[in-house]
Amino acid sequence: MAKSTRQYVFEGMEHMQKGLQPFVMQRLEAGMGKGWPQDVISRFPEWRPESNGKFTLDTQKLLKIMERLWNEAFRDVLDRTHRSIVNELIDVRNKLAHDGKFSYDDAERALDSMRRILDAVSAGDSADEIGKMRESILRTKFTELARNEERKKSSSTTISTDTVSGLLPWREVVEPHQDVATGEFQQAEFAADLAKVHKGTAAQEYCDPREFFSRTYLTEGLSALLKGAAKRLSGAGGDPVVELQTNFGGGKTHSMLALYHMAGQTRVGDLPGLDQLLSRNGLDVPEKVNRAVLVGTSRGPQDVITLEGGQVIKTTWGELAWQLGGQAGFDMIAENDARGIAPGSNLLEEIFNKFSPCLILIDEWVAYLRQIYKIEGLPSGSFDANLSFVQALTEAVKAAPQTLLVASLPASQIEVGGEGGQEALARLKQTFSRVESSWRPASQEESYEIVRRRLFREIPSDNYRHRDNTLKQFAKLYRESPNDFPLGCADEDYRRKLEKAYPIHPDLFDQLYTAWGSLEKFQRTRGVLRLMAQVIHELWMSGDPSVMIMPGSVSISSERVEPELVTSVKLV
Numbered sequence: 001m002a003k004s005t006r007q008y009v010f011e012g013m014e015h016m017q018k019g020l021q022p023f024v025m026q027r028l029e030a031g032m033g034k035g036w037p038q039d040v041i042s043r044f045p046e047w048r049p050e051s052n053g054k055f056t057l058d059t060q061k062l063l064k065i066m067e068r069l070w071n072e073a074f075r076d077v078l079d080r081t082h083r084s085i086v087n088e089l090i091d092v093r094n095k096l097a098h099d100g101k102f103s104y105d106d107a108e109r110a111l112d113s114m115r116r117i118l119d120a121v122s123a124g125d126s127a128d129e130i131g132k133m134r135e136s137i138l139r140t141k142f143t144e145l146a147r148n149e150e151r152k153k154s155s156s157t158t159i160s161t162d163t164v165s166g167l168l169p170w171r172e173v174v175e176p177h178q179d180v181a182t183g184e185f186q187q188a189e190f191a192a193d194l195a196k197v198h199k200g201t202a203a204q205e206y207c208d209p210r211e212f213f214s215r216t217y218l219t220e221g222l223s224a225l226l227k228g229a230a231k232r233l234s235g236a237g238g239d240p241v242v243e244l245q246t247n248f249g250g251g252k253t254h255s256m257l258a259l260y261h262m263a264g265q266t267r268v269g270d271l272p273g274l275d276q277l278l279s280r281n282g283l284d285v286p287e288k289v290n291r292a293v294l295v296g297t298s299r300g301p302q303d304v305i306t307l308e309g310g311q312v313i314k315t316t317w318g319e320l321a322w323q324l325g326g327q328a329g330f331d332m333i334a335e336n337d338a339r340g341i342a343p344g345s346n347l348l349e350e351i352f353n354k355f356s357p358c359l360i361l362i363d364e365w366v367a368y369l370r371q372i373y374k375i376e377g378l379p380s381g382s383f384d385a386n387l388s389f390v391q392a393l394t395e396a397v398k399a400a401p402q403t404l405l406v407a408s409l410p411a412s413q414i415e416v417g418g419e420g421g422q423e424a425l426a427r428l429k430q431t432f433s434r435v436e437s438s439w440r441p442a443s444q445e446e447s448y449e450i451v452r453r454r455l456f457r458e459i460p461s462d463n464y465r466h467r468d469n470t471l472k473q474f475a476k477l478y479r480e481s482p483n484d485f486p487l488g489c490a491d492e493d494y495r496r497k498l499e500k501a502y503p504i505h506p507d508l509f510d511q512l513y514t515a516w517g518s519l520e521k522f523q524r525t526r527g528v529l530r531l532m533a534q535v536i537h538e539l540w541m542s543g544d545p546s547v548m549i550m551p552g553s554v555s556i557s558s559e560r561v562e563p564e565l566v567t568s569v570k571l572v
Helices: 005-032 036-043 059-068 070-074 080-097 104-120 124-155 178-182 194-199 209-214 220-233 252-262 274-280 316-331 334-339 345-355 365-372 383-399 418-432 444-455 461-480 492-501 506-516 524-542 561-567
Strands: 241-246 290-295 358-363 403-410
Touching (some): 005 036, 070 080, 194 358, 220 403, 241 383, 290 316, 316 334, 316 345, 316 358, 316 383, 365 383, 365 418, 383 403, 444 506, 444 524, 492 506
Parallel strands (some): 241 403, 358 403
C-alpha cells in the first residue's frame, strides 16, 4: 500500500530527530556546560526527567530548544534562515500531532525543510533518507498531475493555433531530455552532490562519467580549470591550489565533479568534449589518480568513521590520508588522528608524494568548521587545529608537484551561517589568498548553453535548417522594427544570443539572470534549470505550438510552475 503524505512527514520527523539529537546535545553542552539538562528543565517547567533520571530529547523538545535557546547555543553556527526553518518545523510538528492534513505540496515543503536543517548540521545520512522520501512524493504528485492533464485534454474542445507561416514549432525541431519531458527531473533536482557521487548513490547523470560530460557544457572557466588540473596531475606545471567561490548555484560543485570524473577510471578519450579539449592542447591525465573527497555536510565533527576490521578515523586529515593511501596512508598519520592534532606540512607532503598523483576535492568546508567553533573535546579536533590543518595542507600541496587541491568557499552570506561560519570563512580566505589561483564561473551567455544542453537533446542534423530559419525571421523582425523592441535586439550579437539560447528566447534568460539574479537567495543557474524544467515539461505535455519559448510562454498560475517560482528564490 502506498504511503500517505502524512506518513511521509511522520517518518521524516523520526529521521530528523535522529540527525538533530547529537548536534543539539553538543551545542547545549558547549553553551551551558555539562549540567545543561537541569538548565533546560528550568526553562521548560512542563518537561520532567524520566523515572530513570534520564532526559530524552524527542522531536518536539529538540525544535523548541533550538527556537528558545537560539542565542545561548545555536546562533554562532547557524543563521537566521535556519532559525526560520526551525520555526516552520515546529508548526509542521504541531500540525502532525493534531491530525492535520498534508497536501503533496505541504509534505514536500516539510521534508525539504527537514533536509535543509539536517544538511546545515552535517547529518548527511538522515538528510539523504529524507531526500529520498521527498523524491517519492514528487514522483507521485507529477504522475497524478500528468494523468489529470491527459483527462482535461481528452475532454476539452481542441483549439487550432497556427504558427508563423513556414516556421516549425520548437517542439518539432528539438526534444527535451526524457527526464524533463516526463517530469522525472525532480528526482535529481539539478543539484550536484559530490559526496553522493563519491559513494555511488547519486543520479545517473552525475555518477556516470560519460553521461555527465555529455550534458556538461565546457565553459571558458571550466575548460581552463580542467586543463590546469591535467597539467598539475601530470607533473607539467599547473596551479597547486584552486579556490572556487561564487554564490550558491554558481557551478562550484559541478566543476569539482568534472575534475573528479576526469581523474577517474574512465579513459579521458571516452568522455565527450573533454577528449577534444585535452587533445587540442596536447594534454593527458595519468592512468591512475588517487582521489580524496571531503564534504563538510556529509559527516558531523562528532562522528567517527568505523571501517571494516575495526579501523576508526576521527579527523578530516585521517580521512584524507585513508582515501589517498588506504591503510598505508592512514598509518602515516594515525597518531595525529588519534590525538586530534593537525599534522605538519612536511608529513602531508610525504603522504602526497608517496601516493601521487593526488586530487583533493573539499566542498562545504565552512559548514563543517562552524560546528566546532568554540567547542573543545570533539574527536575531530578543535577549531584551531582544523584551521592549522588547512594551512599545512595548502603548503604541502604546493610542495608536492603532482598534487592538486580544489576547495569551494561560499560567497553568499546565506551559506555562511552565524559567527562561527564568518570566522571560519575569514580564516580560510586568509590562508587560501597566499596560494590560490583564480577561477572564473560561467558568464551569462555561457549559461544559456549550460541550461540548453541540460534540458534538451542535441538538435538532429536535418533540423538545423528549421532552427536557422526561425532565427533568421526573428533577426529580420528586429532589424525592420528597431523602435518596437529593446535596444540591441537588431545587432548581430543578439543573433548570436538567439542561437545560443534556442529554443528558449534569450530575453527570458535575461529576465531570470538579471532581475532574479540580484536576489541573494536565488540559485542562479540551478534555479533557472529547475524553473525552466517545469515550464518545458508543461509546454511539452500541452503540445505548445510556439516557434520559441518566450517570456509569455511561462504559465505562472500552473500547478507546476507557480510553486517553483516561489521556491526558486528560497522564500523560507
